[in-house]
Amino acid sequence: MPELPEVETVRRGLNKLIKNRKIIAIDIRYDKIIIGSPNDFKKQLIGATIVEVSRRAKYLLFHFDNDLTMISHLRMEGKYQVRNQLADFDKHAHVIFYLDDGSYLGYRDVRKFGKMQIVARNQEMQVKSIAALGPEPLTAQYTLESLENGFKKRKKSIKATLLDQHVVSGLGNIYVDEVLWRAKIHPEEPANKVTELQIKALYPIINDEIKQAIAAGGTTVRSYVDATGHTGNFQLQLHVYDQEGQPCERCGTIIEKIKVAGRGTHYCPHCQVLNS
Ligand SMILES: [Zn+2]
Known part of the structure; x- marks a missing residue:
């Protein structure tokens, strides 16, 4: 299971690779990764630009320029991969974002336990699972x-x-x-x-x-x-x-x-x- 330091490493890598990239299409190959309607998910994110990827504990938060945030919980085995060709993804890549520079951001999850959810910006801390989290090490709240x-x-x-x-x-x-x-x-x-x-x-x-x-x-x-x-x-x-x-x-x-x-x-x- 990825732990906080791994998720933080992923976050830093993603900011280097996909910050300021616009999403031009989304291929959802396994609907249950998405909380809510997969069609709404696509409608909300296609055309939006990734402003920043932040993190709360083991949740990745993708912030977009249309004031939406995608919460991604990697759970047991979830991973993000950035690739130049669609053919580089295997059958375990369940959600693929097509980016405006011709690259692809894929979410790969062998056990399919991961979840993605869209909320309005700054509403992420109201999501029950995130609201219940205690203070995080290396922050002022952790004393x-x-x-x-x-x-x-x-x-x-x-x-x-x-x-x-x-x-x-x-x-x-x-x-x-x-x-x-x-x-x-x-x-x-x-x-x-x-x-x-x-x-x-x-x-x-x-x-x-x-x-x-x-x-x-x-x-x-x-x-x-x-x-x-x-x-x-x-x-x-x-x-x-x-x-x-x-x-x-x-x-x-x-x-x-x-x-x-x-x-x-x-x-x-x-x-x-x-x-x-
Ligand atoms: Zn000992």
């Missing part, structure tokens, strides 16, 4: 207090809490394992039992992890490729994710893999112990 207050109210595990996006948004499975290892917090620790000291440790680590991952262009763990075809190179810096059976870098204890919140979870049984 030590926001983290403390969010954890205080929640009895479920810290892993589940970080994954559900309400307390802080943008952390997926890989980065949750990484930040909990770095902060020495057991993934099954109930959120409201995480100590003040642990939260103080965790808060800057979340910012740092996301910053490093964005700088490195995202992780390659699941065949992730950005819009220009470059592969991310963050994989080598993973400390605990996908490291089961390997010695912990800090203490040498073998990293274990368990299931928490329904997800494969990697942790060091020596460095990350339950508080009670």
Whole structure:
């Protein structure tokens, strides 16, 4: 699943490649990607120019010069590709935008879970799934207090809490394992039992992890490729994710893999112990 740093990398790549391009036609090959009527979708976007691509957590926001915004959620496997020929797209490209410079922007999604939705500009934050998102790392809204207050109210595990996006948004499975290892917090620790000291440790680590991952262009763990075809190179810096059976870098204890919140979870049984 693409995580925040990958989506940010895609966003930057798209701004380089398709900003100020006008859409001259749209080929929708799988209707269910579109929320609402595919015909309306085409009517609203054909003739419009892409002003900018921004992002909220893992949603890409395509802003157009006609005051509409297309919200695109990549979900499990969604990817954008910019190509010079239609023949360069395979059967998994479900929506193709024809651009005025002769290039094509394709949305490829093997599992077809991704969604696209058009809203009026600045209405995107009212869309339920986006409105429910907690503050994002590296923004002014994400503070030590926001983290403390969010954890205080929640009895479920810290892993589940970080994954559900309400307390802080943008952390997926890989980065949750990484930040909990770095902060020495057991993934099954109930959120409201995480100590003040642990939260103080965790808060800057979340910012740092996301910053490093964005700088490195995202992780390659699941065949992730950005819009220009470059592969991310963050994989080598993973400390605990996908490291089961390997010695912990800090203490040498073998990293274990368990299931928490329904997800494969990697942790060091020596460095990350339950508080009670
Ligand atoms: Zn350890």
